[in-house]
Amino acid sequence: MSTTTETTYAPAAEMLGTVLAPGVKPPRPSAWSASLTFGWRAVLKIKHVPEQLFDVTAFPLMMTLMFTYLFGGALAGSPTEYLQFLLPGIMVTSVVMITMYTGVEVNKDIEKGVFDRFRTLPIWRPSTMVGYLLGDILRYTMASTVILLVGLVLGFRPQGGVVGVVIGILVLLGFSFAFSWIWTMFGLLLRSEKSVMGVSMLVLFPLTFLSNVYVEPSTMPGWLQVFVNVNPITHLVASVRSLMAGTPDAGELMWVLVASVLMIAVFGTLTMRLYNRK
Amino acid sequence: MPDPAIQTSGLVKVFGDTRAVDGLDLSVPSGSVYGVLGPNGAGKTTAVRMLATLLRPDGGEATVFGHDVVREADAVRSRVSLTGQYASVDEEMTGAENLILLGRLLGHRKPAAKERAAELLEAFGLTEAAGRQVKTYSGGMRRRIDIAASILNTPDLLFLDEPTTGLDPRSRNQVWDIVRVVVAHGTTVLLTTQYLEEADRLASRIAVIDHGKVIAEGTPGELKSSVGSGSVHVRLRDPATRGEAERLLAETLDAPVYLEADPVALTARITGDGAEAAQAARALGRLAEAGIVVDDFSLGQPSLDEVFLALTDHPATEEQAA
Numbered sequence: 001m002s003t004t005t006e007t008t009y010a011p012a013a014e015m016l017g018t019v020l021a022p023g024v025k026p027p028r029p030s031a032w033s034a035s036l037t038f039g040w041r042a043v044l045k046i047k048h049v050p051e052q053l054f055d056v057t058a059f060p061l062m063m064t065l066m067f068t069y070l071f072g073g074a075l076a077g078s079p080t081e082y083l084q085f086l087l088p089g090i091m092v093t094s095v096v097m098i099t100m101y102t103g104v105e106v107n108k109d110i111e112k113g114v115f116d117r118f119r120t121l122p123i124w125r126p127s128t129m130v131g132y133l134l135g136d137i138l139r140y141t142m143a144s145t146v147i148l149l150v151g152l153v154l155g156f157r158p159q160g161g162v163v164g165v166v167i168g169i170l171v172l173l174g175f176s177f178a179f180s181w182i183w184t185m186f187g188l189l190l191r192s193e194k195s196v197m198g199v200s201m202l203v204l205f206p207l208t209f210l211s212n213v214y215v216e217p218s219t220m221p222g223w224l225q226v227f228v229n230v231n232p233i234t235h236l237v238a239s240v241r242s243l244m245a246g247t248p249d250a251g252e253l254m255w256v257l258v259a260s261v262l263m264i265a266v267f268g269t270l271t272m273r274l275y276n277r278k
Numbered sequence: 279m280p281d282p283a284i285q286t287s288g289l290v291k292v293f294g295d296t297r298a299v300d301g302l303d304l305s306v307p308s309g310s311v312y313g314v315l316g317p318n319g320a321g322k323t324t325a326v327r328m329l330a331t332l333l334r335p336d337g338g339e340a341t342v343f344g345h346d347v348v349r350e351a352d353a354v355r356s357r358v359s360l361t362g363q364y365a366s367v368d369e370e371m372t373g374a375e376n377l378i379l380l381g382r383l384l385g386h387r388k389p390a391a392k393e394r395a396a397e398l399l400e401a402f403g404l405t406e407a408a409g410r411q412v413k414t415y416s417g418g419m420r421r422r423i424d425i426a427a428s429i430l431n432t433p434d435l436l437f438l439d440e441p442t443t444g445l446d447p448r449s450r451n452q453v454w455d456i457v458r459v460v461v462a463h464g465t466t467v468l469l470t471t472q473y474l475e476e477a478d479r480l481a482s483r484i485a486v487i488d489h490g491k492v493i494a495e496g497t498p499g500e501l502k503s504s505v506g507s508g509s510v511h512v513r514l515r516d517p518a519t520r521g522e523a524e525r526l527l528a529e530t531l532d533a534p535v536y537l538e539a540d541p542v543a544l545t546a547r548i549t550g551d552g553a554e555a556a557q558a559a560r561a562l563g564r565l566a567e568a569g570i571v572v573d574d575f576s577l578g579q580p581s582l583d584e585v586f587l588a589l590t591d592h593p594a595t596e597e598q599a600a
Contacts, residue, residue, distance in 0.1 A: 009402075009403030009422075009452060010403075010452070010455075011401075011402075011403075011452055011455040011456050011459065012401070013455075013459050013462075015400065015401040016401050016402075016456065016459040016460070017459060017462075017463060018397070018401065019394075019397050019398050019401045019429070020429060020432055020459065020460060020463040020465070021432075021463070025384075025385070025431060025432075026384065026385035026386050026387075026390070027385050028356070028384075028385050029382065029383060029384075029385045033382075034383055037379060037382040037383055038383075040379070040382075041368070041371070041379055044371055044375055045370055045371070048370050048371065048411065049370065112364070112368075112369070113362045113363075113364040113365050113366040113367070114365075114366055114367055114368045114369075116327075116330075116332055116360060116362050116366050117360065117362075117366040117367070117380070117427065118383075119331075119332055120330050120331060120332065120355055120358065120359065120360050121355060121380075121383050121384070122352055122355040122356035123383055277334070
């Protein structure tokens, strides 16, 4: 197929002339429109390589089953009882864990020529990065949905009802969007995909395990509680848990909001600085 | 007089200990192809990346259509487009998707972006391949989708960084034809190349750069006459006859003769104002009369290597080995 196209093509001056005729240049796209376009690119890439959805379906499924049955009996008497406590936390853990793929994607892309093209376009500079994150929000939504469905099948009965669960997931998505700017920064900063993965693990393991996801912090030694109580994941889990339980905790929600804004301000700025200097 | 498309003075870029671009002065008039000729590692790509706002210069000034590439980067970006050495399209996406993506990013609404993509695919002979991922394209097709992407918004200045390196002769000719049409429609093209022939065919002016500096500048004609308009290559049967052959060639051609590393090969650069062929024929005759057996004899344009040798006293291939 390629060879026929190859041998028969002869550039026709008239035809090229038509496409070159300077039409009216459209106005530059708005920041939002450019970001959405990059988000569309991320979705197209999922369409072309659907295998990559494995990590947002199989991984969360495994996490939920594993921890429910591993700790359920010991910690709460039965897996079903433990699930009422664990599910919001395991949802947060899974989604926060898969945020690291943002960094890996960015790192893979910057080595390619297409990044040069994006960087020479007269568009809102952060839109390339925001586009990645918009595509990722779709992935996070899929992971959350998988966990929720598995949870419901296993006996998770949230008191907050549909509204509480949906708002809980939206809070998680909002936080994950903000948190992902850490990975766009590392994706631009580090030299290889492997080092991005390495750093991600180093950050994500302590953040997700040293929190209130699996057990109540009050059972931990005092020095550990200090860390657990400042860990943003703890506050995120508390917020999501409170929403799904139908008892929204305004203080925790405020904490999550402030942390999210701060992360975007700090890591978003650092990301854009690296992006412009690359 | 319109603003020059590109104006640089004392442009510098340093990577570690290497001064990749070391005081580059260029003035590129608008409306034509300007060739930047040099071997690998001469600083061509680094210079282009600075002019396309991808790299920040460490010294000197550069303007594109009067806009400073650092302070007014956005104004520069709205007028230029870049086709890099490696395909500047997303290989995991199809040809059509790539063009639609760019169309949207340049401000077209979705229907207009789709229409523009279809037009470009057609004009570049890629309609059949529109729905295939770019990674399945041949080298020539990749180059075409890349150039199609670069002219989507009819830029005022197009950077083509070694557009034919690695292409087969047919694809190379296609790229040349496309470049000619693009320029005829008023886009200025900055073309970097390692091939003198390419610069000669397309460019109306050429800057030869080496170690990040311009070492010669002018029209292709001026450049070639500075190194001789023709180049005679001779291969002898018997290395023992080379001394005699050197003497005869120098005498007949009235030009310096170089002994090549190969013990049977000689090269002479001649300036004959159209009479090169006659001179070469006379030289061949003298060699035959003297009973020297010649296995191979050719007259051609000076190669980049010879231009370099003449301008710098070192061959271009020195850097290529690095």
